[in-house]
Amino acid sequence: MSNNKKYRRYRLHQKIKGIYRYMSSKKIIYVPANDDLTNKYLRELYENHNYSI
DSSP states (O other): OOHHHHHHHHHHHHHHTTTOEEETTTTEEEOOTTOOOOOHHHHHHHHHSOOBO
């Protein structure tokens, strides 16, 4: 993984830190059941970095 990609993933973690609970080592993001999943940072982690929601 390139340094730019690692840095981007780290920045995305910082953006979702206060909103969602996540485990970066297992690539899991815990989202409340009533959330509509429109957060663009959440979508980018899911689509580009293979995170499970």
